[in-house]
Amino acid sequence: MKFSGKIWVFGDDVDTDQIIPARYLTSSDPEVLAKHCMEDADPAFPEKVGRGDIIVAGKNFGSGSSREHAPIAIKAAGVACVIAESFARIFFRNAFNMGLPIFVCEGLSRVVKEGDVVHVDGDKGEITIEGKSKRFRVAPIPPFMQGLIEDGGLMAHVKKRLAAQGARPAV
Amino acid sequence: MGKTLTQKILEDHCEEKDLAAGQIIQCRVDIALGNDVTAPLAIQAFEGLGIDGVFDPDRVVLVPDHFVPNKDIAAATQAKVMRQFARKYAIKNYFEVGQMGIEHALLPEKGLVTAGDVVIGADSHTCTYGALGAFATGVGSTDLAAVMATGRCWFRVPEAMRFIYHGKRQAWVTGKDLILHTIGDIGVDGALYRAMEFTGEAVASLSMDDRLTMANMTIEAGAKNGIFEVDETTRAYLEGRALRPPRVFRADTDAVYVEERDYDVSKISPRIAFPSLPGNVRPVEEAEDIQIDQVVIGSCTNGRLSDLRVAAKILAGRRVHPDVRLIVFPATQEIYLNALREGILEVFVAAGAAVSTPTCGPCLGGHMGILAEGERALATTNRNFPGRMGHPKSEVYLASPAVAAASAVTGKITHPARVAGEESI
Ligand code: SF4
Numbered sequence: 001m002k003f004s005g006k007i008w009v010f011g012d013d014v015d016t017d018q019i020i021p022a023r024y025l026t027s028s029d030p031e032v033l034a035k036h037c038m039e040d041a042d043p044a045f046p047e048k049v050g051r052g053d054i055i056v057a058g059k060n061f062g063s064g065s066s067r068e069h070a071p072i073a074i075k076a077a078g079v080a081c082v083i084a085e086s087f088a089r090i091f092f093r094n095a096f097n098m099g100l101p102i103f104v105c106e107g108l109s110r111v112v113k114e115g116d117v118v119h120v121d122g123d124k125g126e127i128t129i130e131g132k133s134k135r136f137r138v139a140p141i142p143p144f145m146q147g148l149i150e151d152g153g154l155m156a157h158v159k160k161r162l163a164a165q166g167a168r169p170a171v
Numbered sequence: 172m173g174k175t176l177t178q179k180i181l182e183d184h185c186e187e188k189d190l191a192a193g194q195i196i197q198c199r200v201d202i203a204l205g206n207d208v209t210a211p212l213a214i215q216a217f218e219g220l221g222i223d224g225v226f227d228p229d230r231v232v233l234v235p236d237h238f239v240p241n242k243d244i245a246a247a248t249q250a251k252v253m254r255q256f257a258r259k260y261a262i263k264n265y266f267e268v269g270q271m272g273i274e275h276a277l278l279p280e281k282g283l284v285t286a287g288d289v290v291i292g293a294d295s296h297t298c299t300y301g302a303l304g305a306f307a308t309g310v311g312s313t314d315l316a317a318v319m320a321t322g323r324c325w326f327r328v329p330e331a332m333r334f335i336y337h338g339k340r341q342a343w344v345t346g347k348d349l350i351l352h353t354i355g356d357i358g359v360d361g362a363l364y365r366a367m368e369f370t371g372e373a374v375a376s377l378s379m380d381d382r383l384t385m386a387n388m389t390i391e392a393g394a395k396n397g398i399f400e401v402d403e404t405t406r407a408y409l410e411g412r413a414l415r416p417p418r419v420f421r422a423d424t425d426a427v428y429v430e431e432r433d434y435d436v437s438k439i440s441p442r443i444a445f446p447s448l449p450g451n452v453r454p455v456e457e458a459e460d461i462q463i464d465q466v467v468i469g470s471c472t473n474g475r476l477s478d479l480r481v482a483a484k485i486l487a488g489r490r491v492h493p494d495v496r497l498i499v500f501p502a503t504q505e506i507y508l509n510a511l512r513e514g515i516l517e518v519f520v521a522a523g524a525a526v527s528t529p530t531c532g533p534c535l536g537g538h539m540g541i542l543a544e545g546e547r548a549l550a551t552t553n554r555n556f557p558g559r560m561g562h563p564k565s566e567v568y569l570a571s572p573a574v575a576a577a578s579a580v581t582g583k584i585t586h587p588a589r590v591a592g593e594e595s596i
Contacts, residue, residue: 013359013448017556021563022535025208026238026245028215040558060360060393064556065535066295068212068311089364089395090295094311144195144325155216158317162220 001101001122001149003080005054009114012058014041016091019062019070030076033069037077051078054118058084058109062091071100081120083127085109096145097154103127104139173423175331176398177366180306180420184289192330192427200230201415202283203318204292206274207235211252212312213293217319225260226322232264232283233257234274237531242538272503272529275299275387275471279379280503285409286401287418291315291324295390296471296553301398302382304405304419308396329395331366332357333428336373338437343587343595345481346381347473347551347571349374349434350388351442355452356432363393365429368422370400373436379408380477387472388553391449441586444569447557455574458584462494465548466579467560468572469500469527470534473551476506478572483515485576485591491523492582498533498540499526524579536560542567549578 018041020033027033038045038055055074061084062070071094074082081101085108095102103120105127112118117130120138127136141149151157174182174190182190184198205213210233217225225231233253238246257265266277275296278284286304290297293315300307310324318324334353354361367389374382382399389397399405401419409417441455468474468482479501491497499519501507507529510516519526533540534552542548542561548568550560555567570578573587573595580590587595 015554015556017536017554017559021558022237022537025537026243026249028212028249040563043563060363063359063393064295064554066209066293066297066309066311068209068293068313086360086363088360088393090309090311093314097311097313142195142327154313154317155219158320159220162222162320 003054003101003120004117005052005080006050007054007056007112007114007116007118008045008049009109009112010041010055010057013060013063014057015064016062016067016070017064020067020073025067025069028069030072033073034076037073046077049077049079052080053078055079055082056109056112056118057082059086061087063088066090068094068098071095071098075100083108083120096148099149099153105136108136172427173425175366175426175428176368176400176420176422177306177329177331177396179422180287180289181326181328183287183420190328192328194328196326196328197323198289198326200291200318200322200324201288202230202232202290203315204232204234204274204278204290204294204297205315206237206294207239207246207250207253208237209293209312209315211249213315213319214252214256216313216316220320222320225262225319228261229263231262231319232278233262234266234271234277235268236271236273236529237535238537239268239530240528270504272506273471273474273531276475276502276506279303279383280505282412282414285413285415285417286405287420291318296387298389298394298396299383299387299471301386301389301396302379303409304399304401306396306398309390327364329364329366330429331368332362332430332432333368333370335431335433336369336371336436337433338373338435340373340436341440342593343441343573344436344439345571345573346377346384348439348442349436350385351444351452351569352434352439354388354392354450355442357392359391359448359450360393362389365394367392367394367397369397374399375402378477379404380475383475384472388449391553441571441574443574443584444555446555446566446568449554449569455584455586458568459586461568461584462547462582463549463578463584464495464546465540465542466495466497466575467500467533467540467548467550467552468575469502470531470552471502472553473572474500474502474506476509478551479506479510479515482572482576483518485573485587486522486580487518489522489580489590491579494582495579497524497579499524500532501529503529533560549575549584551575
C-alpha cells in the first residue's frame with residue numbers, strides 16, 4: 001500500500017463529534033457526510049480538501065462514539081489515508097472494517113505542517129516528508145487485519161467465508 | 172500466567188486456549204445491540220450478504236433511542252429501516268417508542284445481559300454492562316452486521332489496568348465522581364485498548380446504578396471495556412431479572428495488570444469535567460461561580476431511578492433558577508413510571524423543570540435541548556466534546572445528578588451541600 005499526498009494537520013484527541021457532528025447522523029449517505037467532514041474541527045475543511053489528500057493527526061484520533069459515519073465521511077471526502085500518533089480503539093476497528101487505510105506513526109505529527117507532501121510506504125513500513133531526509137517508522141499491521149484489507153473489508157471477508165464454508169462460519 | 176477477569180470471560184467464549192494479551196481471537200457473542208443511528212448501516216451491510224436470517228433472533232437487540240420520538244423525516248426514515256428489519260427477521264427484542272429506553276439503561280433492566288456474557292453493541296457506551304460482570308464493548312456498524320450474520324466477532328485480547336478504591340465516600344459523592352476523578356487521573360487515552368477492572372471496598376459499597384455509571388464512562392478513558400467482580404449486589408440485581416443464568420468468573424490471584432491505581436475515596440469531593448474533554452476534571456470547589464444556562468439530568472450515564480431520586484431530594488420545595496432551563500430525561504419507560512409513582516416527577520415539574528420521555532436527546536446534540544452559540548450547560552451525561560450538545564462554540568460541563576440539581580437551583584455550578592446540607596442519600 002503506497003500513498004503520496006498533500007497533508008492537513010490536526011491536533012490530539014480529535015473526536016468523532018468533530019469528524020462528523022451528530023446533527024448529521026440522520027443520514028448515512030457518504031456524499032452527504034463528506035460535505036460535513038471535520039466540520040467542527042475546521043469548518044472550511046470540506047471545501048478545501050482534495051482527492052488523495054492525507055490527514056495527519058496527534059494522539060487518540062477518532063475518540064468518542066462508535067459511529068462508522070466518521071471513517072465513511074473521511075473516505076468519501078477523498079482522503080486517501082489517515083496517519084496519527086495513536087487511534088481510539090473503535091475508530092481503529094471501523095477504519096479496517098470499512099477499508100479506510102490508517103497508519104500509526106510516532107513523531108510525524110509533531111514535525112509536519114499543513115501543505116507538506118508525505119509519501120507513505122505501507123509495505124516497507126515507512127513515511128517520508130518531501131524535501132526532508134528523515135524517515136518515520138509505521139507500526140506493523142497484525143496479520144489478521146492485513147487479511148481483512150486483502151479481502152476488501154470485513155463484509156467481503158464474511159462473504160468469502162460464507163461462500164467457502166456454507167452458512168454461519170466463524171469470522 | 173494468571174489471567175484477568177476480562178481474559179477469563181473471553182477465553183470461555185472462544186476456541187483458542189491460553190490467551191495472551193495482544194492475541195486476536197474469534198469469540199461467540201451472547202448479545203448484539205444496535206440503535207437507530209448505527210443499525211441502519213449494519214442492516215445495509217447485512218442485506219448485502221444474501222442470507223436468510225440473523226444468527227439467533229433472540230440475541231439481537233434493537234433500540235431506537237437517539238433521534239426518537241422521531242426528530243424529523245430523516246430520523247423517521249432511519250427508525251423505520253430498523254423497525255422493518257426487526258419484523259422481517261422476527262427480532263422480538265425491538266423496543267418501540269412507549270416501551271423503550273436509552274439502550275444502556277434498558278438492556279440491564281430487561282435482564283438481557285447477565286454476568287459472564289460477551290456483549291457487543293454498535294454504540295461506544297456498550298461498555299456499561301461491565302457493571303454486571305460481563306465483557307461488553309462497543310464496535311462499529313459493520314462489526315454488528317458480521318455478528319448478526321455469524322454470531323461471532325474478532326477481538327484483540329486486552330491488557331488490563333486495575334483500579335482499587337479504599338475508604339468511605341464523602342457526602343454527595345457518587346460513582347460519577349469516582350469515574351470522573353479516575354479519568355481525570357489517567358487521561359482520555361489513559362486506558363486505550365485496555366480493560367479497566369474495578370475493585371476495593373469502596374466500590375463494593377456502590378449500588379448497581381453507580382457501578383453502571385462508572386462502567387459507562389470507561390470508554391471516555393479510551394478503554395475497550397470496564398468490569399466489576401460479581402458480588403451480592405450483582406446477584407441481587409440479576410435475580411428475577413436476568414433471562415439467562417449468571418456465570419461468575421474471577422481474575423486469577425496472579426493475574427497480570429499493566430498498571431494499578433489506588434484511590435482513597437475519602438479525599439474525593441464531587442468532580443466536574445470542564446470543557447471540552449471528559450478528562451479535564453477538577454473538584455467542584457474549583458468550579459463554583461461558573462454560571463450556566465442549561466442543566467440536563469439523564470442519559471445512559473445518570474438517568475436511572477436513584478439518579479432521579481437524588482436530584483428530587485435536592486429540588487424538593489425549591490425552584491429552578493430563573494436563568495436556567497432544567498431538562499430531565501428518565502432513561503427508560505420503567506424508570507419514568509416508577510419516578511411518577513414515587514412523586515419524583517411531580518417534584519421536578521413543581522420546581523420548574525421540563526420532563527421528557529426517554530430519549531438520548533441533547534446528550535449527543537440530537538434534539539430536545541440544543542445549545543446556542545456561547546451557551547453553557549451542566550449535564551449528567553458522559554461527553555463534553557466541542558459541539559456535543561449543539562453549537563460548536565457552546566460548552567458542556569459534566570457532573571453527578573446531585574451537583575446538577577444543586578446547580579439548577581443556584582444558576583451556577585454548586586456543591587450539593589450548599590443547597591441541601593451535609594446529609595446525602
Ligand atoms: S444517552 Fe448519550 S451517550 Fe448514552 S447512548 Fe444516548 S447518545 Fe449515547
